[in-house]
Amino acid sequence: MSLPEIVLWYLKDSLTSRRLLPAALLLAIGPAFALLFITFGFEPTEAYDGSVQLGIFSGSLLLLTIAHAGGIVTNEVTGRTISFLLTRPVPRWKLFLGKWIGAVTVTVLISLGSCILTAVICYGADVPANMLRRDLLVLTAGAITYSSLFALLSTLSKRPWIIAAVFAFFWESWVAYVPGDFRRLSVMTYLKQLSPHADLTQTESAFAPLQEAFQATPIDPMTCWNTLAVLTLVSLVIAVAIFSSAEFLPAEESA
Amino acid sequence: MIELERASRWYGQVIGVNDVSVSIGPGITGLLGENGAGKSTLIKLITGQLKPTTGAVRVFGENPFANTEVFRRLGYCPETDSFYESMTCEEFLRLMVRMAGIPKSEVASITERNLSRVGMLEHRRRKLAACSKGMRQRIKIAQAIAHEPELLILDEPMNGLDPLGRKEMGDLLSELGQDRTIIVSSHILYEVEALTRRILLLHRGRLLAYGDVRQIRDLIDRHPHKVLVETTDRGRELATKLIELASVLSVRIEEDGKRLIVETAKPDEFYTNLAQTVLAHQIPVRTFYSQDNNLEAVFRYLVKG
Numbered sequence A: 001m002s003l004p005e006i007v008l009w010y011l012k013d014s015l016t017s018r019r020l021l022p023a024a025l026l027l028a029i030g031p032a033f034a035l036l037f038i039t040f041g042f043e044p045t046e047a048y049d050g051s052v053q054l055g056i057f058s059g060s061l062l063l064l065t066i067a068h069a070g071g072i073v074t075n076e077v078t079g080r081t082i083s084f085l086l087t088r089p090v091p092r093w094k095l096f097l098g099k100w101i102g103a104v105t106v107t108v109l110i111s112l113g114s115c116i117l118t119a120v121i122c123y124g125a126d127v128p129a130n131m132l133r134r135d136l137l138v139l140t141a142g143a144i145t146y147s148s149l150f151a152l153l154s155t156l157s158k159r160p161w162i163i164a165a166v167f168a169f170f171w172e173s174w175v176a177y178v179p180g181d182f183r184r185l186s187v188m189t190y191l192k193q194l195s196p197h198a199d200l201t202q203t204e205s206a207f208a209p210l211q212e213a214f215q216a217t218p219i220d221p222m223t224c225w226n227t228l229a230v231l232t233l234v235s236l237v238i239a240v241a242i243f244s245s246a247e248f249l250p251a252e253e254s255a
Numbered sequence B: 001m002i003e004l005e006r007a008s009r010w011y012g013q014v015i016g017v018n019d020v021s022v023s024i025g026p027g028i029t030g031l032l033g034e035n036g037a038g039k040s041t042l043i044k045l046i047t048g049q050l051k052p053t054t055g056a057v058r059v060f061g062e063n064p065f066a067n068t069e070v071f072r073r074l075g076y077c078p079e080t081d082s083f084y085e086s087m088t089c090e091e092f093l094r095l096m097v098r099m100a101g102i103p104k105s106e107v108a109s110i111t112e113r114n115l116s117r118v119g120m121l122e123h124r125r126r127k128l129a130a131c132s133k134g135m136r137q138r139i140k141i142a143q144a145i146a147h148e149p150e151l152l153i154l155d156e157p158m159n160g161l162d163p164l165g166r167k168e169m170g171d172l173l174s175e176l177g178q179d180r181t182i183i184v185s186s187h188i189l190y191e192v193e194a195l196t197r198r199i200l201l202l203h204r205g206r207l208l209a210y211g212d213v214r215q216i217r218d219l220i221d222r223h224p225h226k227v228l229v230e231t232t233d234r235g236r237e238l239a240t241k242l243i244e245l246a247s248v249l250s251v252r253i254e255e256d257g258k259r260l261i262v263e264t265a266k267p268d269e270f271y272t273n274l275a276q277t278v279l280a281h282q283i284p285v286r287t288f289y290s291q292d293n294n295l296e297a298v299f300r301y302l303v304k305g
Helices: A003-014 A017-039 A044-069 A074-078 A082-086 A092-123 A129-156 A160-177 A180-185 A187-194 A208-213 A221-245 B039-046 B068-072 B089-099 B104-117 B133-145 B163-176 B189-195 B213-219 B235-243 B267-281 B295-304
Strands: B002-011 B014-024 B027-032 B054-059 B074-077 B151-155 B181-186 B198-203 B206-212 B225-231 B248-253 B259-264 B285-290
Touching: A003 A017, A003 A092, A017 A044, A017 A092, A044 A092, A044 A129, A044 A160, A044 A187, A074 A082, A082 B089, A092 A129, A092 A221, A129 A160, A129 A187, A129 A221, A160 A180, A160 A187, A187 A221, B002 B039, B014 B039, B014 B054, B014 B198, B027 B039, B027 B189, B039 B054, B039 B151, B039 B181, B068 B074, B074 B133, B089 B104, B089 B133, B104 B133, B133 B151, B133 B163, B163 B181, B163 B189, B181 B189, B198 B213, B206 B213, B225 B235, B225 B267, B235 B248, B235 B259, B235 B267, B259 B267, B267 B285
Parallel strands: B014 B206, B027 B181, B027 B198, B074 B151, B151 B181
Antiparallel strands: B002 B014, B002 B054, B198 B206, B225 B259, B225 B285, B248 B259
């Protein structure tokens, strides 16, 4: 079985009715924020910035990668279908990468669709093309990087979603407020650096005096791209190595 | 074909399989044991899903763990009743057939042939989620045999099948067992007995016995065979003659006076003596059979005796 066939199988599985409703809801998060901001009289730029930041980068992108990439191995183990896969003459790396590419594809399609809809709602026909192109590119990079990290988690933990959610919704937002260069330990920092948007919810942080005292050094775009690429590659290589050599059994069978 | 050399598998403090050495060749082998005896662990070691903690497992001369060359020649029917529920029977089987390395051009015909083989052709478009347990079991068997593997490992394959289904699957497995190696795990002894006389008996992770059920039974000479002999109305006379034989330990006459329960430690000698006795005294014998030559008895003796 070829890699594209495994990807197609994953995509086909994502089109089942059980998965379409959550996908539609996640697609709607960004546009819903946009409608809300417009209704409350925000300018198109403010509405777009806020919606993309809150609804897509910090919302649907993270939820999608947690759900899809985090389930690459875990869904098979908890669904107890893993034995069908691991006793077939298909190399484990191919199974893993096929499913990972499928997960990234679904995440990218929904995130990008959500971003385009958000832009249309905010700007109408006058969407700033360069800005939208940049956001789509950075969203794709974010989907790839987070998917690699969460796919790695799915090979390491029986409950990757919990760890991924803590990482995504606690660590990723909290570390941005830590003074100095700690923020470099957050993937979101690099995404925000590459795709800067005004944060409408930003208030005076408790860390503000410290942040002023320990000014963080700016991160240039090339460093951002390189960091995301290295993170992706390292996570994927480790994940494939683990999946190729470890045992995966449902909890009740391994106790 | 399958070699286990002092193979042990532990799950932390819990033992799955303990120091098992066995060599399994062509034909059907029944894998027997109570719940928790280590049957599924042994199967997972052979099917390359688990690595032995100590010792070695070899299938076709190779380590089976994550070994695609071994998997090409192996069919596996897991015990768990789990599927990709949103798929239809046909979609699932197509996927499994393709994953088994069958060329795309042959997938449709092989899928159809195997759906028919397990009696599921008319239900091909049914979602797996909507299938009965028996139907799901048939699909699991179909995905295991579809690529005509040389080695077939079936973990509780008769689970969920109705009597007719059990008969059909038994016939299918007997047919398949003529030219390949099959390991069938079950806790239902008579099902295994109907398929094969060669058993591998596990108890608390250890290999208790392996071989022909009758040969195993012969080894257990501290447990006498019980042979039921049914005659006409000359039961007492026959009992008197039989008790004189050196091969007979005891004879009990049933209430109807026609049936005798004979205990013997030397069954082969007793059967010869019985024939000579009934011929010499012209005592009619309707039937005789050993109650202890079946798997149930072997299992009982080995595990609990």
